[in-house]
Amino acid sequence: MQNASHRIRVYQASDCPELTRLDVSKLGRAYHKIPKIISTKFDSIEARLGIFFLKKYRLNALLSNLTFDIDYHCKNAQIFSTPYGSIGFDINRKFLLSILHTYYGLSKEGNTVSLDLTQSVTKTEDRLKIKLGQELLQLTMVKEVLNETLELKNDYTSIIHQWPYSVRFWLEGYDEYCFSILLDAHHVDLLLATSRVDSESDEPKAKNLSSEQIEHMFNNMPLTLTGRLVSINLTVAQLLNIGPGDIIPVSLNEPLPVFIENEQIFSSVVAEERGRLYLSEFNDKTPEMKYE
Incomplete structure (x- = not known):
């Protein structure tokens, strides 16, 4: 050694x-x-x-x-x-x-x-x-x-x-x-x-964008992801009967659906680190099975 x-x-x-x-x-x-x-x-x-x-x-x-x-x-x-x-x-x-x-x-x-x-x-x-x-x-x-x-x-x-x-x-x-x-x-x-x-x-501007530039702009377009952490189904009658002090039982979505505006793109898992929640383990949205 x-x-x-x-x-x-x-x-x-x-x-x-x-x-x-x-x-x-x-x-x-x-x-x-x-x-x-x-x-x-x-x-x-x-x-x-x-x-x-x-x-x-x-x-x-x-x-x-x-x-x-x-x-x-x-x-x-x-x-x-x-x-x-x-x-x-x-x-x-x-x-x-x-x-x-x-x-x-x-x-x-x-x-x-x-x-x-x-x-x-x-x-x-x-x-x-x-x-x-x-x-x-x-x-x-x-x-x-x-x-x-x-x-x-x-x-x-x-x-x-x-x-x-x-x-x-x-x-x-x-x-x-x-x-x-x-x-x-x-x-x-x-x-x-x-x-x-x-x-x-300061740089000379190109008159027309190339396909690579358009692809780069598209890939770097900012998007806002929204995760639905909790969901619950209530009828109108149940909603009207809710009063102060009532406890509403909810269930955490697992995996968590992730949306861009109103369209679900994929699902992920919620991770906690130092008091903050993060999205991790992204998975493609499971396609719905159609049966005849």
């Missing part, structure tokens, strides 16, 4: 590249490409932000860094609705109060205004946050990254605390000054789709 020597190299945590954790529900979405997509617009976004804060709010603020988070939890985000879904905006309160005092002239002529973060949020702060949200969303994300002009409407009815993706903008010279743009799954898909269109626009 020969003893093989193994060498182990130890890296410091600061030397390791930043890792992106992907949840099972996010498979198929290239979340790891988002930082690169937005970072390519860094210089343009920095120039737009510098002019915006200087002209409109008399604040000398330049962009210093961008940070990205998946599954970002935020309770106090200002939510806006667009034709594609919901998009959120949040800003550091110290930064918001600084803009407020500078905008209304409370900090000029050598006057030092203390930013008391223990006081309750005022209506003026709420109005400024909404105004900033609309302006900064259009300036940094919608026009610059998505290349669209979306109508942003205040959404006071939606309650969203967990966002699939967030982009945080940090300002140079202010360690605590930042604002965040929060994207739901629909806007993440829109961002990725826009980046694909931009990359494809």
Whole structure:
């Protein structure tokens, strides 16, 4: 027997590249490409932000860094609705109060205004946050990254605390000054789709699609699978007699029928892992036997 020597190299945590954790529900979405997509617009976004804060709010603020988070939890985000879904905006309160005092002239002529973060949020702060949200969303994300002009409407009815993706903008010279743009799954898909269109626009477009391209498009067409986990047959009389506290006996379908819209395609088995249910062991739909 020969003893093989193994060498182990130890890296410091600061030397390791930043890792992106992907949840099972996010498979198929290239979340790891988002930082690169937005970072390519860094210089343009920095120039737009510098002019915006200087002209409109008399604040000398330049962009210093961008940070990205998946599954970002935020309770106090200002939510806006667009034709594609919901998009959120949040800003550091110290930064918001600084803009407020500078905008209304409370900090000029050598006057030092203390930013008391223990006081309750005022209506003026709420109005400024909404105004900033609309302006900064259009300036940094919608026009610059998505290349669209979306109508942003205040959404006071939606309650969203967990966002699939967030982009945080940090300002140079202010360690605590930042604002965040929060994207739901629909806007993440829109961002990725826009980046694909931009990359494809640089290539010469074919006038006619080949058979291989058509086959590729067909094979990559997104489909929604629906599984019927539980089924029960009830008469109308039984349904009308159901009251609070009644127990309805049900039986789990085994195997589970899987549908595309209303058409059953195949059957599968339900598997549980880490508190989530998954479809596994797909089988073709058993053809019905006809007897004469």
